[in-house]
Amino acid sequence: MIDSIVIAVLTLTTIGGIIGIWRFRQRQHQLQHELTHQFALLEKQKHVLAVTRDALHSILTDIPDDLDALAAFADAVVRLHASEARFRALFDYAPIGILQANITGELVYINPTLEKILGYSHCELVGKNYYELLHPEEQIETSSNRLFEQLLKYSRNHYQTIERYQHRLGREIWASLSIAGVRDVDGGVLFVVGMVTDITEKRAAEARLAHNEMRIAEAQQLAQLGYWEWHPQNDDMFWSEEFSMQLGYPCKPIQTHLDEFYQAIIADDQQYVKYHLLALLDTSNQEKIPHFENLEFRVKIKDGKVKTLQSSGKLLRTYDDKPYCVIGTALDISERKQTELLLRKLSTAVEQSSNSILITDRKGIIQYVNPAFTKISGYLPEEVLNRTPRLLKSGLMGIDFYRDLWSTILRGDVWQGEFTNRHKSGELYYEYTTISPIRDENQEISHFLAVREDLTAYRQAVEALRNSEARYRSVIASMSEGVVLQNRTGEILTCNQAAESILGLTEAQMAGRSSLDPAWQSVRENGMSFPGYEHPAMVTLQTGLPFKNVIMGVYKTPQQDVTWIAINSQPIFTDDPSHLPTAVVTTFTDITPYKSAQKIFRETKTITRFITPWFNHFMSKNDLLSTYHLLLTELLKLTDSQLGFISDIEEDQIHTRLLLTHSLRDQQFITLFDREKTGLFATLNQLLQPILQNGSVIIQDQASAAWAQLIYQFFQSRII
Known part of the structure; x- marks a missing residue:
């Protein structure tokens, strides 16, 4: 930038010198013309010098002044030549291109630097119009034309712009153009001087x-x-x-x-x-x-x-x-x-996974195994890296197994299946394996990822479960209680033989049905309807709570009597117990005989209230035993085996013992009743109550009214 300023200053100085030289040359021509004219006059007037002294004296007086002027002129000429030489050297050797043009744009002079910039010689450029140097695209509407107009019209002394020239060889030349108008004393433009700086490389660099x-x-x-x-x-x-x-x-x-x-x-x-x-x-x-x-x-x-x-x-x-x-x-x-955090989590998950994880290349060469692999297989990482999983082969898997595996994963699909592998110790172990292809950025398979779940403990548990299941099925099948398994929605999955017998339906008939089935009708103990959604099994599925000894009457068919059952329901949880159960097990016992005995007992109580006054009227202590035996044998028609249940009645004791043995569902219950003898009615009541309440003696062939009539006739005959 400083160099450009210096050059500009020198250029302007040079332009000023050019103007001074031009003016000096004009004055020189005027002086020469005057001297020539004076010398001519002197020659003509030599002959009159002698004529008049005054004229000669005047001439002689003016001669010294003219000689001084001539000497000054000669000195000025010398200085002018020196200045012109300096200007010419500055003009010719300036590092920037310099041109001189008249007001029409015709080039009068250019320096060698401009010749080099444009690729033309001095002769080729002098006489050309300035606009012919511009690039053809710039000649259509050139800014330089406007510049010349502004110099002429608006009296601007200088202007600067960027021009695009065309080199003689046709390439573009970008240049910074600074132009100035040289004016006469009246302000008119005599000619234009321009300085051209080649900025092609600078512009390209920019x-x-x-x-x-x-x-x-x-x-x-x-x-x-x-x-x-x-x-x-x-x-x-x-x-x-x-x-x-x-x-x-x-x-x-x-x-x-x-x-x-x-x-x-x-x-x-x-x-x-x-x-x-x-x-x-x-x-x-x-x-x-x-x-x-x-x-x-x-x-x-x-x-x-x-x-x-x-x-x-x-x-x-x-x-x-x-x-x-x-x-x-x-x-x-x-x-x-x-992503790094996620990768760390994934890495931690892989490292801490209980499943065996290994990565192989496309050829099956192992490149990574996690700690679980060592724990399950017994091999350390350094023992398996850069090897194939063949070292785990047990020899029990056929060639078709491996052919299917490789064909599946090589076509980009996921393979899943079970392996029987051999532990480093030689023992067999089982794994469920998932092998997935890993693709590179070109979607080509580069690696395989195998995730192996150890099934050894599972298989052992399954085998034990099978054995246990067989035992439990045997036990459940032999149970006298009905057992029913229902899923989360209440549909029956399976049942035992006792359930089929009690409910009067086969397992196939019950499968898929639930308590909500309208074909199943049930009642409560009070005879009211028992809706399906209130059945113990359904309530347990909804609440997760167990129920015990819920009495329900079911109709095997609409024409049959009610079968009474006592139901227990137990929920089954397969995951978090805080969640609802996934199934329910229902067990139930047929209590229809017990309900019948209850009915007879209620009727007997009524009869007892009717005959009580007769006992106090005609019975005495001595008649107790005979009356008792007569009642048992003649009225109740007890068999010898039923009479064997009653023993050890002591005539002289005030206590009567009654020992009853009741067999129900392969269980024996022994009930000992002790009652104080307070009269025949009390003793009879003691004897009848245990029999009727516990169902050891069930009178099925006699109606309640007929039985009551027999008892009434028996006591009437005794009174008579």
Whole structure:
């Protein structure tokens, strides 16, 4: 820039000298013309010198002045030639192109530098119009034409613009043009002088620089890479568009201060960043940290989100090794940090997984195994890496098994199946394996991932369960209680033979039906309807609560009598007990005989109240035993085996013992009743109550009314 100013000053000085020389030459011509005229007069007047002394004296008086003028003229001519030589040297050897043109644009003179710039010789250029030097596209409407007009019309002394010329060889020449008009004493433009500076390379460099800056900006945008500058002298900072956006600011370059940068960083990371920035300026540090790399810190943007940035910075120094500027880049690695966290979680999950996990290449060479693999197979990682899983083969899997496996995974599908492998110790173990292909960026299969679940314990448990199930099925099948299994919705899945017998339906007839089936009718003890949704099994499924000894009457068919059952329901939970049960087991006992005995007992109580007065009227102590036996044998028609249930009645004792044995569902119940003898009625009542209540003696062939009539007739005969 300074060189251009110096050249411009010298050029203007030269132009001034040219103007002075031109004026001096005009004055010289005038003086020469006057001298010639004077010398002619002197020649003509020689003959009159003698005529008049006054005239001669006048002439002699003027001669010294003219001689002085002539001497001055000669000196001026010498100086003019010297100035012209200097101007010519400056004009010819100037590093910029110089041209002289008249007011019509015709070139009068050009210097060698301009000849070199345009590729033409002096002779080829002189006489051409200036506009012919311009690029054809510029000749249509040239700014230079307007410049000449402005010089002529608006009396502008100089003007500067950028012109595009065409080299003799056809290439473009970009130049900076400075033109000035040389004016006469009246202000009219005599001619135009122009200075041409070739800026083609400069313009190309600027274009390359602008293009590079654009590419850098685009690359930063594509790479999401921010750029920043920090000037330690005044703590000014510059943020690029991307860096501004990373900090939550509008996407544009920002001139700001270091404090604003610190404010964007969360408090826990501010000192950490300050330390690394100031460490670059620490002259006491002999190591002189010139830069830092991959500095991670968190920023809180304006919407409240927290980002993690990774920055690298470098200190720039002046020529005298003083800190000048710190430049740096920043990358938003928030997603990468989340990915790294996810990968750590996945890695931890893989490492801590109870399933055996291994990764092979496309050829089946093992490249990774997790700790569970060692625990299950017995092989250490170094024993299996770079080997194939063949070392686990038990020899029990056929060739077709492996052919199907490889054909499945090589076509990109997932294979699942069970392996019988051999432990390092030689023992067999079982695994359920899922093998999935892993594809690269070209969607080509590069690796295989195998996840193996150890089934050894499961198989042992299944075998034990099968054995246990067989035993339990045998027990359940032989039970006298009915057992029914219902799923979550109440549908019957299975039942035992006792349930079929009690309910009068086969397992096939009950399968898939539930208590909500309208074909099943049931009643409560009081005779009211017992809706299906209130059945113990359905309530247990809805609440998870068990029920015991719920009495229900069911109709096997609409024509049959009610079958009375006592129901127990127990929920089954397969997962969290706090959730609803997934199934329910219902057990029930047929209590129809018991309900019949209850009915007879209620009727007997009525009869007893009727005959009680007769006992007190005609019975005495001596008649007790005979009356008792007569009642048992004649009235109740007891068999010998039934009479065997009653023993040890002592005539002289005031207590009567009655021992009853009742067999119900393969269980024996022994009930001992002791009652105080307070009369014949009381004794008879003692004897009848246990029999009727416990169902040991059930009179099925006599109606209640007929039985009551027999008892009445018996006591009437005794009275008579």
